[in-house]
Amino acid sequence: MTIVFVSVFGLIIGSFLNVVIYRIPEHKSIVYPSSRCPYCNTEIKPYDNIPVLSYIILRGRCRACGRHISLRYPVIELLTGVLFAGIYIKYGLALDLPVLFILTAGLVAVAFIDIDHRIIPNVITYPGIVLGFASSFFTGINSPVGSISGIAAGAGILLATAYIYKAVAGVEGMGMGDVKLMAMLGAFLGWEAVLFIVVMSAFIGSAAGIFLVIFAGKGRRYAVPFGPFISMAAILYLFYGQGIIAIYLRTIGYA
Ligand SMILES: [Zn+2]
Numbered sequence: 001m002t003i004v005f006v007s008v009f010g011l012i013i014g015s016f017l018n019v020v021i022y023r024i025p026e027h028k029s030i031v032y033p034s035s036r037c038p039y040c041n042t043e044i045k046p047y048d049n050i051p052v053l054s055y056i057i058l059r060g061r062c063r064a065c066g067r068h069i070s071l072r073y074p075v076i077e078l079l080t081g082v083l084f085a086g087i088y089i090k091y092g093l094a095l096d097l098p099v100l101f102i103l104t105a106g107l108v109a110v111a112f113i114d115i116d117h118r119i120i121p122n123v124i125t126y127p128g129i130v131l132g133f134a135s136s137f138f139t140g141i142n143s144p145v146g147s148i149s150g151i152a153a154g155a156g157i158l159l160a161t162a163y164i165y166k167a168v169a170g171v172e173g174m175g176m177g178d179v180k181l182m183a184m185l186g187a188f189l190g191w192e193a194v195l196f197i198v199v200m201s202a203f204i205g206s207a208a209g210i211f212l213v214i215f216a217g218k219g220r221r222y223a224v225p226f227g228p229f230i231s232m233a234a235i236l237y238l239f240y241g242q243g244i245i246a247i248y249l250r251t252i253g254y255a
Helices: 002-026 053-057 072-091 096-117 122-135 144-169 176-189 191-215 227-251
Strands: none
Touching: 002 072, 002 096, 053 072, 072 096, 072 227, 096 122, 096 176, 096 227, 122 144, 122 176, 144 176, 144 191, 176 191, 176 227, 191 227
């Protein structure tokens, strides 16, 4: 029963994230006005704004003008619903849960805003760093010392990487947004998580880069936004991080 409730809660947060992703880069309020059709600007009635369900009932079209609404809206709602359910299954009912929900929602928003606009907004990362540190006092995810060292590791490693990349390749490969995002993840999850996420996001990013060059015909210099890979790696850490780290340590004969 709880899992149904958590999934529905995730769908509703996903619906809110659609608004966040659309409006934050345009510096608009995320609470006012209510949602409108991106084409005809008609206000969307509450009964047409039910996550996923309304999209299916209206067959992906605006009730007023009939134009096609992007499949991305229900996909983001579903994604958030599935992630929330998964986190509930993995972590159970604990003080950690609301913190992990906020972190996950932030990561979904960051990934899609970065894809759309090539930015990672400070209005997400700065409060995220503060909340991550504050939460370390009362959750089992991290300790205050772990949080501080996580912030330092996150910002430090990526700053160093960005600096080296620029020196070697001669172009900016990473933005300050990525650095602040890593600091935020360090604040929530600690420095071990930072190491995991840096390595894993580089793997995912390289794989995606090769895929884009080969199959999508993108030039090698096609700048891929890095935020989505950091977000994916962070979510992978939330679900399988400890297990993957344990396997790795065993493989190198360390544990
Ligand atoms: Zn419309």
